[in-house]
Amino acid sequence: MTLTWRRVRPVMLPVFGLLVALVFLAPYLVMLLDSLRPGSEALASPPTFLPQHWQLDAYGEILGDSRFQNWLKTSVLVSFASTLIVILVAIPAAYFTARFKFPGKTAFLFLVLVTQMFAPTSLVVGIYREFFELSMVNTYGALILTNAAFNLAFAVWIMHGFFAALPRELEEAAELDGNGRVGTMLRVMLPLTLPGVVTATIFTFIAVWNEYVVALTLMQDDDKKPLTVGISSYVTGYDQNWDQLFAASIVAIVPVVILFAVIEKHLVGGLTAGSVK
Amino acid sequence: MRGRAPWWVALIWLGPALALILGVVIYPAIELVRASTGEYSITGLRRGSAGSDNYADVLSHPALGTVLLNTLIWVAAVVLITVVLSLGLAQFLSKEFFGRRLVRWAVLVPWAASLVITARLFTLIFDYYHGILNVFLTKLHVISEPVDWLGDDTWTMPSMILVGVLVSIPFTAYVLLAGLNSIPDEVHEAARIDGASPWQAYRRVTLPLLRPALLVSAVLNMIYVFNSFPIIWTLNDRNPGYTHDTTITFMYKLAFKSADRDVGMSAAAGVFNVLLILVAVVLYLRLVKWREEEA
Numbered sequence: 001m002t003l004t005w006r007r008v009r010p011v012m013l014p015v016f017g018l019l020v021a022l023v024f025l026a027p028y029l030v031m032l033l034d035s036l037r038p039g040s041e042a043l044a045s046p047p048t049f050l051p052q053h054w055q056l057d058a059y060g061e062i063l064g065d066s067r068f069q070n071w072l073k074t075s076v077l078v079s080f081a082s083t084l085i086v087i088l089v090a091i092p093a094a095y096f097t098a099r100f101k102f103p104g105k106t107a108f109l110f111l112v113l114v115t116q117m118f119a120p121t122s123l124v125v126g127i128y129r130e131f132f133e134l135s136m137v138n139t140y141g142a143l144i145l146t147n148a149a150f151n152l153a154f155a156v157w158i159m160h161g162f163f164a165a166l167p168r169e170l171e172e173a174a175e176l177d178g179n180g181r182v183g184t185m186l187r188v189m190l191p192l193t194l195p196g197v198v199t200a201t202i203f204t205f206i207a208v209w210n211e212y213v214v215a216l217t218l219m220q221d222d223d224k225k226p227l228t229v230g231i232s233s234y235v236t237g238y239d240q241n242w243d244q245l246f247a248a249s250i251v252a253i254v255p256v257v258i259l260f261a262v263i264e265k266h267l268v269g270g271l272t273a274g275s276v277k
Numbered sequence: 278m279r280g281r282a283p284w285w286v287a288l289i290w291l292g293p294a295l296a297l298i299l300g301v302v303i304y305p306a307i308e309l310v311r312a313s314t315g316e317y318s319i320t321g322l323r324r325g326s327a328g329s330d331n332y333a334d335v336l337s338h339p340a341l342g343t344v345l346l347n348t349l350i351w352v353a354a355v356v357l358i359t360v361v362l363s364l365g366l367a368q369f370l371s372k373e374f375f376g377r378r379l380v381r382w383a384v385l386v387p388w389a390a391s392l393v394i395t396a397r398l399f400t401l402i403f404d405y406y407h408g409i410l411n412v413f414l415t416k417l418h419v420i421s422e423p424v425d426w427l428g429d430d431t432w433t434m435p436s437m438i439l440v441g442v443l444v445s446i447p448f449t450a451y452v453l454l455a456g457l458n459s460i461p462d463e464v465h466e467a468a469r470i471d472g473a474s475p476w477q478a479y480r481r482v483t484l485p486l487l488r489p490a491l492l493v494s495a496v497l498n499m500i501y502v503f504n505s506f507p508i509i510w511t512l513n514d515r516n517p518g519y520t521h522d523t524t525i526t527f528m529y530k531l532a533f534k535s536a537d538r539d540v541g542m543s544a545a546a547g548v549f550n551v552l553l554i555l556v557a558v559v560l561y562l563r564l565v566k567w568r569e570e571e572a
Contacts, residue, residue, distance in 0.1 A: 013369075122528075212392065
Protein backbone atom coordinates (compact mmCIF):
# COMPACT_ATOMS: atom_id res chain seq x y z
CA MET A 1 0.00 0.00 0.00
CA THR A 2 2.65 2.47 1.06
CA LEU A 3 4.86 1.45 -1.86
CA THR A 4 2.12 1.89 -4.45
CA TRP A 5 1.11 5.26 -2.96
CA ARG A 6 4.69 6.38 -3.20
CA ARG A 7 4.72 5.49 -6.86
CA VAL A 8 1.31 6.93 -7.64
CA ARG A 9 1.70 10.11 -5.61
CA PRO A 10 3.88 12.13 -8.06
CA VAL A 11 1.15 11.63 -10.67
CA MET A 12 -1.97 11.78 -8.51
CA LEU A 13 -1.23 15.03 -6.71
CA PRO A 14 -0.61 17.10 -9.86
CA VAL A 15 -3.71 15.60 -11.50
CA PHE A 16 -5.81 16.47 -8.49
CA GLY A 17 -4.17 19.91 -8.46
CA LEU A 18 -5.22 20.43 -12.05
CA LEU A 19 -8.82 19.58 -11.12
CA VAL A 20 -8.74 22.02 -8.21
CA ALA A 21 -7.35 24.74 -10.46
CA LEU A 22 -10.06 24.04 -13.03
CA VAL A 23 -12.84 24.36 -10.46
CA PHE A 24 -11.60 27.82 -9.44
CA LEU A 25 -10.87 28.96 -12.98
CA ALA A 26 -13.91 27.50 -14.79
CA PRO A 27 -16.21 30.52 -14.28
CA TYR A 28 -13.51 32.88 -15.50
CA LEU A 29 -12.88 30.62 -18.48
CA VAL A 30 -16.54 31.06 -19.41
CA MET A 31 -15.96 34.81 -19.14
CA LEU A 32 -12.90 34.68 -21.39
CA LEU A 33 -14.60 32.50 -24.02
CA ASP A 34 -17.70 34.69 -24.03
CA SER A 35 -15.54 37.77 -24.62
CA LEU A 36 -14.11 36.07 -27.73
CA ARG A 37 -17.39 35.48 -29.57
CA PRO A 38 -20.25 37.64 -30.87
CA GLY A 39 -22.62 38.83 -28.13
CA SER A 40 -25.49 37.05 -29.84
CA GLU A 41 -23.82 33.68 -29.22
CA ALA A 42 -23.95 34.16 -25.45
CA LEU A 43 -27.71 34.38 -25.90
CA ALA A 44 -28.01 31.13 -27.86
CA SER A 45 -30.36 28.64 -26.30
CA PRO A 46 -29.00 26.17 -25.45
CA PRO A 47 -25.56 27.79 -25.24
CA THR A 48 -22.36 26.15 -26.43
CA PHE A 49 -19.22 26.06 -24.34
CA LEU A 50 -16.80 26.98 -27.12
CA PRO A 51 -17.36 29.95 -29.43
CA GLN A 52 -18.73 29.12 -32.90
CA HIS A 53 -17.04 32.23 -34.31
CA TRP A 54 -13.84 33.37 -32.62
CA GLN A 55 -13.34 37.13 -32.70
CA LEU A 56 -11.64 39.95 -30.82
CA ASP A 57 -14.20 42.56 -31.88
CA ALA A 58 -15.52 43.19 -28.38
CA TYR A 59 -12.09 44.34 -27.18
CA GLY A 60 -11.81 46.80 -30.04
CA GLU A 61 -15.33 48.05 -29.39
CA ILE A 62 -14.86 48.74 -25.69
CA LEU A 63 -11.43 50.31 -26.09
CA GLY A 64 -12.91 52.69 -28.65
CA ASP A 65 -15.98 53.39 -26.51
CA SER A 66 -15.75 56.80 -24.82
CA ARG A 67 -17.87 55.57 -21.91
CA PHE A 68 -15.41 52.74 -21.24
CA GLN A 69 -12.51 55.17 -21.49
CA ASN A 70 -14.15 57.38 -18.84
CA TRP A 71 -14.76 54.46 -16.47
CA LEU A 72 -11.19 53.26 -16.92
CA LYS A 73 -9.94 56.79 -16.29
CA THR A 74 -11.95 57.00 -13.06
CA SER A 75 -10.72 53.60 -11.88
CA VAL A 76 -7.09 54.47 -12.59
CA LEU A 77 -7.30 57.96 -11.09
CA VAL A 78 -9.15 56.90 -7.93
CA SER A 79 -7.00 53.81 -7.37
CA PHE A 80 -3.71 55.71 -7.75
CA ALA A 81 -4.82 58.66 -5.63
CA SER A 82 -6.26 56.52 -2.82
CA THR A 83 -3.18 54.29 -2.77
CA LEU A 84 -0.85 57.28 -2.63
CA ILE A 85 -2.77 58.75 0.32
CA VAL A 86 -2.84 55.39 2.13
CA ILE A 87 0.91 54.86 1.79
CA LEU A 88 1.83 58.42 2.81
CA VAL A 89 -0.45 58.27 5.83
CA ALA A 90 0.24 54.67 6.87
CA ILE A 91 4.06 54.76 6.82
CA PRO A 92 4.51 57.24 9.70
CA ALA A 93 1.67 55.62 11.66
CA ALA A 94 3.07 52.11 11.22
CA TYR A 95 6.64 53.19 12.05
CA PHE A 96 5.67 55.14 15.12
CA THR A 97 3.36 52.49 16.59
CA ALA A 98 5.97 49.80 15.97
CA ARG A 99 8.70 51.76 17.77
CA PHE A 100 7.20 53.86 20.54
CA LYS A 101 4.89 53.61 23.50
CA PHE A 102 2.64 56.58 23.95
CA PRO A 103 -0.64 57.47 25.65
CA GLY A 104 -3.59 56.28 23.58
CA LYS A 105 -1.66 53.72 21.56
CA THR A 106 -4.05 50.86 22.28
CA ALA A 107 -7.01 53.07 21.45
CA PHE A 108 -5.40 54.08 18.15
CA LEU A 109 -4.64 50.51 17.07
CA PHE A 110 -8.12 49.47 18.10
CA LEU A 111 -9.57 52.22 15.94
CA VAL A 112 -7.50 51.03 12.98
CA LEU A 113 -8.63 47.43 13.49
CA VAL A 114 -12.29 48.38 13.75
CA THR A 115 -12.00 50.37 10.53
CA GLN A 116 -10.73 47.27 8.78
CA MET A 117 -13.58 45.12 10.08
CA PHE A 118 -16.33 47.54 9.22
CA ALA A 119 -15.78 47.96 5.53
CA PRO A 120 -17.77 50.86 4.11
CA THR A 121 -20.86 48.72 3.45
CA SER A 122 -22.62 49.04 6.79
CA LEU A 123 -21.80 52.76 6.99
CA VAL A 124 -22.71 53.58 3.40
CA VAL A 125 -25.83 55.55 4.30
CA GLY A 126 -23.77 57.69 6.70
CA ILE A 127 -21.05 58.15 4.07
CA TYR A 128 -23.64 59.23 1.54
CA ARG A 129 -25.20 61.69 4.03
CA GLU A 130 -21.80 63.20 4.83
CA PHE A 131 -20.89 63.86 1.22
CA PHE A 132 -24.44 64.92 0.35
CA GLU A 133 -24.24 67.65 2.99
CA LEU A 134 -20.77 68.64 1.80
CA SER A 135 -22.13 68.75 -1.79
CA MET A 136 -19.47 66.21 -2.74
CA VAL A 137 -21.67 63.50 -4.22
CA ASN A 138 -20.34 62.70 -7.71
CA THR A 139 -16.85 64.01 -6.95
CA TYR A 140 -13.64 62.01 -7.28
CA GLY A 141 -12.51 63.49 -3.96
CA ALA A 142 -15.29 61.79 -2.02
CA LEU A 143 -14.55 58.39 -3.55
CA ILE A 144 -10.80 58.78 -3.11
CA LEU A 145 -11.04 59.77 0.56
CA THR A 146 -13.49 57.01 1.44
CA ASN A 147 -11.37 54.35 -0.24
CA ALA A 148 -8.22 55.67 1.42
CA ALA A 149 -9.77 55.64 4.89
CA PHE A 150 -11.16 52.14 4.73
CA ASN A 151 -7.97 50.65 3.28
CA LEU A 152 -5.63 52.28 5.74
CA ALA A 153 -5.78 49.40 8.22
CA PHE A 154 -4.22 46.70 6.05
CA ALA A 155 -1.35 49.01 5.12
CA VAL A 156 -0.73 49.95 8.76
CA TRP A 157 -0.72 46.31 9.91
CA ILE A 158 1.51 44.99 7.19
CA MET A 159 4.11 47.77 7.56
CA HIS A 160 3.86 47.73 11.35
CA GLY A 161 4.90 44.07 11.17
CA PHE A 162 7.88 44.85 8.94
CA PHE A 163 9.07 47.79 11.04
CA ALA A 164 8.71 45.84 14.29
CA ALA A 165 10.85 43.01 12.88
CA LEU A 166 13.89 45.26 12.30
CA PRO A 167 16.51 45.20 15.07
CA ARG A 168 16.54 48.21 17.33
CA GLU A 169 20.35 48.53 17.16
CA LEU A 170 20.06 49.45 13.50
CA GLU A 171 18.14 52.58 14.31
CA GLU A 172 20.33 53.50 17.23
CA ALA A 173 23.36 53.28 14.96
CA ALA A 174 21.63 55.46 12.39
CA GLU A 175 20.83 58.04 15.04
CA LEU A 176 24.41 58.00 16.32
CA ASP A 177 25.45 58.78 12.77
CA GLY A 178 23.52 62.00 13.15
CA ASN A 179 20.23 61.15 11.52
CA GLY A 180 17.09 62.61 13.06
CA ARG A 181 14.01 60.51 13.67
CA VAL A 182 12.52 61.28 10.28
CA GLY A 183 15.86 60.76 8.54
CA THR A 184 16.28 57.40 10.26
CA MET A 185 12.87 56.30 9.11
CA LEU A 186 13.32 57.48 5.53
CA ARG A 187 16.96 56.53 4.92
CA VAL A 188 17.44 53.42 7.04
CA MET A 189 14.15 51.81 7.93
CA LEU A 190 12.08 52.39 4.82
CA PRO A 191 14.48 50.75 2.35
CA LEU A 192 14.62 47.66 4.58
CA THR A 193 10.85 47.40 4.74
CA LEU A 194 10.36 47.80 1.00
CA PRO A 195 8.61 44.42 0.60
CA GLY A 196 6.05 45.57 3.15
CA VAL A 197 5.53 48.85 1.32
CA VAL A 198 5.15 47.02 -1.99
CA THR A 199 2.62 44.60 -0.50
CA ALA A 200 0.61 47.39 1.08
CA THR A 201 0.67 49.38 -2.17
CA ILE A 202 -0.51 46.51 -4.36
CA PHE A 203 -3.16 45.34 -1.92
CA THR A 204 -4.60 48.83 -1.49
CA PHE A 205 -4.58 49.45 -5.23
CA ILE A 206 -6.50 46.23 -5.88
CA ALA A 207 -9.00 46.82 -3.08
CA VAL A 208 -9.81 50.28 -4.43
CA TRP A 209 -9.87 49.05 -8.03
CA ASN A 210 -12.45 46.40 -7.06
CA GLU A 211 -14.56 48.56 -4.73
CA TYR A 212 -18.24 48.62 -5.60
CA VAL A 213 -20.77 49.79 -3.03
CA VAL A 214 -19.37 53.27 -2.30
CA ALA A 215 -18.84 53.98 -5.99
CA LEU A 216 -22.34 52.75 -6.80
CA THR A 217 -23.75 55.12 -4.20
CA LEU A 218 -21.62 58.22 -4.68
CA MET A 219 -20.89 58.24 -8.42
CA GLN A 220 -24.18 58.74 -10.22
CA ASP A 221 -22.96 60.55 -13.35
CA ASP A 222 -22.28 57.93 -15.98
CA ASP A 223 -18.95 59.43 -17.03
CA LYS A 224 -17.64 59.51 -13.46
CA LYS A 225 -18.31 55.86 -12.62
CA PRO A 226 -15.39 53.48 -12.15
CA LEU A 227 -15.20 50.22 -14.15
CA THR A 228 -16.90 48.06 -11.51
CA VAL A 229 -20.05 50.18 -11.65
CA GLY A 230 -19.93 51.37 -15.25
CA ILE A 231 -19.47 48.15 -17.17
CA SER A 232 -22.76 46.68 -15.98
CA SER A 233 -24.53 49.00 -18.42
CA TYR A 234 -23.25 46.80 -21.27
CA VAL A 235 -25.97 44.35 -20.26
CA THR A 236 -29.32 45.79 -19.27
CA GLY A 237 -32.92 45.02 -20.14
CA TYR A 238 -32.38 46.71 -23.52
CA ASP A 239 -28.75 46.04 -24.40
CA GLN A 240 -27.36 42.54 -24.15
CA ASN A 241 -23.72 43.02 -25.09
CA TRP A 242 -22.30 40.18 -23.04
CA ASP A 243 -19.19 40.07 -25.22
CA GLN A 244 -18.44 43.70 -24.35
CA LEU A 245 -19.25 43.23 -20.67
CA PHE A 246 -16.87 40.30 -20.45
CA ALA A 247 -14.13 41.90 -22.54
CA ALA A 248 -14.29 44.86 -20.15
CA SER A 249 -14.26 42.45 -17.19
CA ILE A 250 -11.17 40.70 -18.53
CA VAL A 251 -9.45 44.06 -18.96
CA ALA A 252 -10.38 44.90 -15.35
CA ILE A 253 -9.37 41.54 -13.85
CA VAL A 254 -6.20 40.32 -15.55
CA PRO A 255 -3.72 43.00 -14.38
CA VAL A 256 -5.12 42.75 -10.87
CA VAL A 257 -4.77 38.97 -10.65
CA ILE A 258 -1.13 39.20 -11.73
CA LEU A 259 -0.38 41.89 -9.12
CA PHE A 260 -2.19 39.85 -6.48
CA ALA A 261 -0.07 36.78 -7.20
CA VAL A 262 3.05 38.92 -6.66
CA ILE A 263 2.14 39.69 -3.03
CA GLU A 264 0.62 36.25 -2.32
CA LYS A 265 3.01 35.48 0.54
CA HIS A 266 2.20 38.54 2.62
CA LEU A 267 -1.58 38.68 2.26
CA VAL A 268 -2.47 36.63 5.30
CA GLY A 269 -0.34 38.63 7.74
CA GLY A 270 -1.98 41.95 6.98
CA LEU A 271 -5.52 40.62 7.06
CA THR A 272 -5.28 38.69 10.30
CA ALA A 273 -3.55 41.50 12.18
CA GLY A 274 -0.74 39.46 13.67
CA SER A 275 -2.95 36.71 15.06
CA VAL A 276 -1.84 33.80 12.85
CA LYS A 277 1.85 33.23 12.90
CA MET B 278 9.92 49.08 21.38
CA ARG B 279 12.30 52.00 21.59
CA GLY B 280 10.84 54.11 24.28
CA ARG B 281 8.09 56.43 25.30
CA ALA B 282 6.89 59.42 23.41
CA PRO B 283 4.61 62.19 24.71
CA TRP B 284 1.13 62.42 23.23
CA TRP B 285 1.82 65.48 21.13
CA VAL B 286 4.69 63.81 19.30
CA ALA B 287 2.41 60.85 18.66
CA LEU B 288 -0.19 63.22 17.31
CA ILE B 289 2.24 64.53 14.69
CA TRP B 290 3.09 61.03 13.43
CA LEU B 291 -0.44 59.67 13.62
CA GLY B 292 -2.27 62.87 12.81
CA PRO B 293 -2.94 62.21 9.13
CA ALA B 294 -4.18 58.67 9.83
CA LEU B 295 -6.38 59.93 12.64
CA ALA B 296 -7.81 62.70 10.48
CA LEU B 297 -8.69 60.22 7.75
CA ILE B 298 -10.33 57.77 10.15
CA LEU B 299 -12.21 60.46 12.07
CA GLY B 300 -13.34 62.25 8.91
CA VAL B 301 -14.42 59.33 6.77
CA VAL B 302 -15.14 56.49 9.21
CA ILE B 303 -16.21 57.97 12.54
CA TYR B 304 -18.02 60.99 11.15
CA PRO B 305 -20.20 58.91 8.80
CA ALA B 306 -20.97 56.64 11.77
CA ILE B 307 -22.21 59.67 13.72
CA GLU B 308 -24.05 60.87 10.62
CA LEU B 309 -25.68 57.43 10.37
CA VAL B 310 -26.99 57.67 13.92
CA ARG B 311 -28.19 61.23 13.31
CA ALA B 312 -29.96 60.20 10.10
CA SER B 313 -31.64 57.34 11.92
CA THR B 314 -33.54 59.82 14.08
CA GLY B 315 -34.52 62.12 11.22
CA GLU B 316 -37.24 62.37 8.64
CA TYR B 317 -36.09 62.90 5.06
CA SER B 318 -37.72 63.95 1.81
CA ILE B 319 -37.41 61.69 -1.21
CA THR B 320 -34.60 63.93 -2.54
CA GLY B 321 -32.66 63.55 0.72
CA LEU B 322 -33.42 66.83 2.50
CA ARG B 323 -33.94 66.65 6.24
CA ARG B 324 -37.50 67.59 7.17
CA GLY B 325 -37.15 67.28 10.93
CA SER B 326 -36.81 64.86 13.76
CA ALA B 327 -38.51 61.50 13.66
CA GLY B 328 -37.66 60.49 17.20
CA SER B 329 -37.49 56.73 17.40
CA ASP B 330 -40.06 56.22 14.61
CA ASN B 331 -37.47 54.92 12.15
CA TYR B 332 -36.38 52.22 14.57
CA ALA B 333 -39.99 51.26 15.21
CA ASP B 334 -40.57 51.13 11.44
CA VAL B 335 -37.62 48.79 10.92
CA LEU B 336 -38.67 46.53 13.78
CA SER B 337 -42.24 46.32 12.51
CA HIS B 338 -41.29 45.98 8.82
CA PRO B 339 -43.17 43.02 7.31
CA ALA B 340 -39.99 41.74 5.63
CA LEU B 341 -37.83 41.86 8.77
CA GLY B 342 -38.32 38.21 9.74
CA THR B 343 -37.46 36.97 6.25
CA VAL B 344 -34.46 39.27 6.01
CA LEU B 345 -33.05 38.18 9.38
CA LEU B 346 -33.53 34.51 8.52
CA ASN B 347 -31.86 35.04 5.12
CA THR B 348 -28.92 36.74 6.82
CA LEU B 349 -28.52 33.88 9.25
CA ILE B 350 -28.68 31.25 6.49
CA TRP B 351 -26.35 33.23 4.23
CA VAL B 352 -23.66 33.81 6.86
CA ALA B 353 -23.88 30.37 8.50
CA ALA B 354 -23.95 28.40 5.24
CA VAL B 355 -21.19 30.33 3.47
CA VAL B 356 -18.86 30.33 6.47
CA LEU B 357 -19.43 26.69 7.38
CA ILE B 358 -19.06 25.31 3.85
CA THR B 359 -16.09 27.60 3.19
CA VAL B 360 -14.21 26.54 6.31
CA VAL B 361 -14.77 22.81 5.74
CA LEU B 362 -13.70 22.93 2.07
CA SER B 363 -10.77 25.22 2.89
CA LEU B 364 -9.49 22.77 5.51
CA GLY B 365 -9.15 20.14 2.81
CA LEU B 366 -7.76 22.56 0.28
CA ALA B 367 -5.15 23.95 2.70
CA GLN B 368 -4.05 20.43 3.59
CA PHE B 369 -3.67 19.65 -0.10
CA LEU B 370 -1.81 22.87 -0.90
CA SER B 371 0.62 22.25 1.94
CA LYS B 372 1.90 19.14 0.16
CA GLU B 373 4.80 19.35 -2.25
CA PHE B 374 3.89 18.46 -5.81
CA PHE B 375 4.65 19.43 -9.37
CA GLY B 376 2.71 22.54 -10.36
CA ARG B 377 1.71 23.57 -6.84
CA ARG B 378 2.58 27.19 -7.55
CA LEU B 379 0.18 27.30 -10.48
CA VAL B 380 -2.61 25.71 -8.45
CA ARG B 381 -2.11 28.31 -5.71
CA TRP B 382 -2.32 31.08 -8.29
CA ALA B 383 -5.49 29.62 -9.77
CA VAL B 384 -7.06 29.54 -6.32
CA LEU B 385 -6.21 33.25 -5.90
CA VAL B 386 -8.25 34.33 -8.92
CA PRO B 387 -11.73 34.51 -7.31
CA TRP B 388 -10.17 36.48 -4.44
CA ALA B 389 -8.42 39.00 -6.66
CA ALA B 390 -11.31 39.49 -9.08
CA SER B 391 -13.85 42.16 -8.25
CA LEU B 392 -16.86 40.62 -6.49
CA VAL B 393 -19.34 42.48 -8.62
CA ILE B 394 -17.70 41.21 -11.82
CA THR B 395 -17.75 37.63 -10.55
CA ALA B 396 -21.38 38.04 -9.50
CA ARG B 397 -22.30 39.50 -12.89
CA LEU B 398 -20.60 36.57 -14.60
CA PHE B 399 -22.71 34.15 -12.59
CA THR B 400 -25.94 35.84 -13.67
CA LEU B 401 -25.16 34.42 -17.12
CA ILE B 402 -23.82 31.06 -15.91
CA PHE B 403 -26.98 30.53 -13.84
CA ASP B 404 -29.34 31.85 -16.55
CA TYR B 405 -32.36 29.65 -17.26
CA TYR B 406 -32.18 29.91 -21.06
CA HIS B 407 -28.60 30.89 -21.82
CA GLY B 408 -26.66 29.57 -18.84
CA ILE B 409 -23.95 26.96 -19.28
CA LEU B 410 -24.70 25.40 -15.88
CA ASN B 411 -28.04 23.97 -17.00
CA VAL B 412 -26.45 22.48 -20.13
CA PHE B 413 -23.62 21.02 -18.10
CA LEU B 414 -25.82 19.48 -15.39
CA THR B 415 -28.36 18.15 -17.91
CA LYS B 416 -25.58 16.41 -19.86
CA LEU B 417 -24.30 14.84 -16.65
CA HIS B 418 -27.90 13.77 -15.88
CA VAL B 419 -27.78 15.56 -12.53
CA ILE B 420 -30.96 17.40 -13.49
CA SER B 421 -33.53 16.27 -16.06
CA GLU B 422 -34.71 19.73 -17.04
CA PRO B 423 -33.29 23.26 -16.76
CA VAL B 424 -33.57 25.03 -13.41
CA ASP B 425 -34.21 28.76 -13.00
CA TRP B 426 -31.35 29.13 -10.50
CA LEU B 427 -31.87 32.83 -9.80
CA GLY B 428 -35.64 33.07 -10.28
CA ASP B 429 -36.92 29.98 -8.51
CA ASP B 430 -37.35 30.80 -4.82
CA THR B 431 -35.96 27.45 -3.70
CA TRP B 432 -32.72 27.88 -5.65
CA THR B 433 -31.94 31.59 -5.35
CA MET B 434 -30.28 31.42 -1.92
CA PRO B 435 -28.32 28.18 -2.61
CA SER B 436 -27.05 29.70 -5.87
CA MET B 437 -25.90 32.84 -4.10
CA ILE B 438 -24.27 30.72 -1.39
CA LEU B 439 -22.32 28.81 -4.04
CA VAL B 440 -20.81 32.05 -5.34
CA GLY B 441 -20.21 33.26 -1.78
CA VAL B 442 -18.28 30.07 -1.01
CA LEU B 443 -16.23 30.29 -4.22
CA VAL B 444 -14.98 33.78 -3.40
CA SER B 445 -14.45 33.09 0.32
CA ILE B 446 -12.39 29.92 -0.03
CA PRO B 447 -9.14 31.55 -1.23
CA PHE B 448 -8.70 33.82 1.79
CA THR B 449 -9.73 31.07 4.22
CA ALA B 450 -7.49 28.44 2.65
CA TYR B 451 -4.57 30.87 2.77
CA VAL B 452 -5.09 31.59 6.48
CA LEU B 453 -5.33 27.87 7.24
CA LEU B 454 -2.28 27.18 5.08
CA ALA B 455 -0.33 29.74 7.11
CA GLY B 456 -1.56 27.94 10.23
CA LEU B 457 -0.47 24.55 8.88
CA ASN B 458 2.96 25.86 7.92
CA SER B 459 3.49 27.13 11.45
CA ILE B 460 3.15 23.61 12.90
CA PRO B 461 6.66 22.19 13.23
CA ASP B 462 7.39 18.97 11.29
CA GLU B 463 8.67 17.30 14.47
CA VAL B 464 5.12 17.21 15.81
CA HIS B 465 3.93 15.14 12.86
CA GLU B 466 6.99 12.90 13.11
CA ALA B 467 6.41 12.31 16.80
CA ALA B 468 2.82 11.28 16.08
CA ARG B 469 4.00 8.86 13.38
CA ILE B 470 6.60 7.32 15.68
CA ASP B 471 3.91 6.86 18.32
CA GLY B 472 2.08 4.75 15.76
CA ALA B 473 -0.77 7.12 14.94
CA SER B 474 -2.59 6.53 11.65
CA PRO B 475 -2.64 9.56 9.31
CA TRP B 476 -6.28 10.28 10.21
CA GLN B 477 -5.57 9.94 13.94
CA ALA B 478 -2.58 12.23 13.62
CA TYR B 479 -4.71 14.77 11.79
CA ARG B 480 -7.55 14.71 14.32
CA ARG B 481 -5.48 14.52 17.49
CA VAL B 482 -2.45 16.59 16.52
CA THR B 483 -2.95 18.81 13.47
CA LEU B 484 -6.52 19.95 14.07
CA PRO B 485 -5.99 21.08 17.69
CA LEU B 486 -2.87 22.99 16.68
CA LEU B 487 -4.80 24.56 13.83
CA ARG B 488 -7.51 25.82 16.17
CA PRO B 489 -6.31 29.45 16.38
CA ALA B 490 -6.13 29.80 12.58
CA LEU B 491 -9.49 28.09 12.27
CA LEU B 492 -11.18 30.44 14.72
CA VAL B 493 -9.61 33.54 13.20
CA SER B 494 -10.64 32.57 9.68
CA ALA B 495 -14.16 31.68 10.80
CA VAL B 496 -14.79 34.95 12.61
CA LEU B 497 -13.18 37.14 9.93
CA ASN B 498 -15.28 35.30 7.35
CA MET B 499 -18.40 35.91 9.40
CA ILE B 500 -17.69 39.62 9.28
CA TYR B 501 -16.80 39.66 5.56
CA VAL B 502 -19.77 37.53 4.54
CA PHE B 503 -22.16 39.55 6.67
CA ASN B 504 -20.83 42.76 5.06
CA SER B 505 -20.95 41.26 1.59
CA PHE B 506 -23.02 43.33 -0.77
CA PRO B 507 -22.26 42.74 -4.48
CA ILE B 508 -23.18 39.05 -4.70
CA ILE B 509 -26.70 39.36 -3.32
CA TRP B 510 -27.25 42.74 -4.90
CA THR B 511 -26.36 41.43 -8.36
CA LEU B 512 -27.69 37.86 -8.33
CA ASN B 513 -30.97 38.83 -6.66
CA ASP B 514 -31.39 41.92 -8.83
CA ARG B 515 -34.41 40.83 -10.87
CA ASN B 516 -36.45 39.45 -7.98
CA PRO B 517 -38.95 41.94 -6.54
CA GLY B 518 -39.43 42.64 -2.84
CA TYR B 519 -37.12 41.47 -0.07
CA THR B 520 -37.57 37.67 -0.35
CA HIS B 521 -33.85 36.94 -0.72
CA ASP B 522 -32.27 40.02 0.84
CA THR B 523 -29.91 40.08 3.82
CA THR B 524 -29.87 42.92 6.35
CA ILE B 525 -27.20 44.71 4.30
CA THR B 526 -29.05 44.72 0.96
CA PHE B 527 -32.33 45.36 2.80
CA MET B 528 -30.79 48.50 4.32
CA TYR B 529 -29.46 49.60 0.94
CA LYS B 530 -32.76 49.08 -0.85
CA LEU B 531 -34.63 51.13 1.77
CA ALA B 532 -32.50 54.19 1.04
CA PHE B 533 -31.62 53.87 -2.62
CA LYS B 534 -34.02 51.55 -4.42
CA SER B 535 -37.41 51.40 -2.68
CA ALA B 536 -40.30 53.57 -3.86
CA ASP B 537 -40.03 55.98 -0.94
CA ARG B 538 -36.23 56.16 -0.59
CA ASP B 539 -36.49 56.26 3.17
CA VAL B 540 -33.08 57.50 4.34
CA GLY B 541 -34.11 57.63 8.02
CA MET B 542 -35.38 54.08 8.13
CA SER B 543 -32.39 52.81 6.18
CA ALA B 544 -30.07 54.54 8.64
CA ALA B 545 -31.89 52.88 11.54
CA ALA B 546 -31.37 49.50 9.85
CA GLY B 547 -27.73 50.53 9.34
CA VAL B 548 -27.30 51.17 13.07
CA PHE B 549 -28.51 47.64 13.76
CA ASN B 550 -26.00 46.30 11.23
CA VAL B 551 -23.17 48.25 12.84
CA LEU B 552 -24.10 46.88 16.28
CA LEU B 553 -24.10 43.31 14.93
CA ILE B 554 -20.64 43.76 13.43
CA LEU B 555 -19.36 45.28 16.66
CA VAL B 556 -20.39 42.12 18.49
CA ALA B 557 -18.46 40.03 15.95
CA VAL B 558 -15.42 42.31 16.22
CA VAL B 559 -15.37 42.00 20.02
CA LEU B 560 -15.65 38.23 19.63
CA TYR B 561 -12.71 38.28 17.21
CA LEU B 562 -10.56 40.36 19.55
CA ARG B 563 -11.25 38.00 22.44
CA LEU B 564 -10.43 34.99 20.30
CA VAL B 565 -7.06 36.30 19.21
CA LYS B 566 -6.46 37.75 22.70
CA TRP B 567 -5.70 41.03 21.05
CA ARG B 568 -3.19 43.26 22.80
CA GLU B 569 -1.40 46.21 21.33
CA GLU B 570 2.04 44.72 22.00
CA GLU B 571 1.26 41.83 19.69
CA ALA B 572 -0.61 43.74 17.06
